[in-house]
Amino acid sequence: MNVLSHALIPVIASSFDVKRSRVESESSYWNAKRLTFLAVCGAAPDLLDPHLYLASRLSSWSHGVPALLGVALVLFSLSRAGKFGLETRLAAWGVSAYALHLCCDAISGGIAPLYPLSPVVIGAYYIPPVLWPMLDFGFLFIAYFLRFALPRWLATRARATGARHRGDCNSSGQG
Numbered sequence: 001m002n003v004l005s006h007a008l009i010p011v012i013a014s015s016f017d018v019k020r021s022r023v024e025s026e027s028s029y030w031n032a033k034r035l036t037f038l039a040v041c042g043a044a045p046d047l048l049d050p051h052l053y054l055a056s057r058l059s060s061w062s063h064g065v066p067a068l069l070g071v072a073l074v075l076f077s078l079s080r081a082g083k084f085g086l087e088t089r090l091a092a093w094g095v096s097a098y099a100l101h102l103c104c105d106a107i108s109g110g111i112a113p114l115y116p117l118s119p120v121v122i123g124a125y126y127i128p129p130v131l132w133p134m135l136d137f138g139f140l141f142i143a144y145f146l147r148f149a150l151p152r153w154l155a156t157r158a159r160a161t162g163a164r165h166r167g168d169c170n171s172s173g174q175g
């Protein structure tokens, strides 16, 4: 998959991280800064070791479990030290986004999860490269809908319902 899809998939996944009883506070938790962090974590394996071809990916230090463990160590250490306002919850999402990238690459070509310790490759082209641009477009649309269009529509509807409710209360008070 392309780097855009890798960045967008965790952003889309985070939109399901909503506790129904606290919709307002949960939606404000996932602000632009946290979503950007999540997108960067999702794209990180490609950003840390850019490559064009599958052969380069299969010998990439950033596309394996050792790198994932390193990223987890860094993020959870920063969160524990209280640095950069990184909460444990956000660190866990960041590590998951990195792991998700590796899973997606495994089904779109393969990865060598223990490289450089072992050259053994897992996965295959279950999602062929010809589909990747379409996935970018699809994920972009879904992310826009879930993270921008839908919250705006819900907020507008909530305001309208609130205004109608206040109107009803006022008119019944007058009667």
Ligand SMILES: [Zn+2]
Pocket: 045, 046, 057, 063, 101, 105
């Ligand atoms: Zn990758």
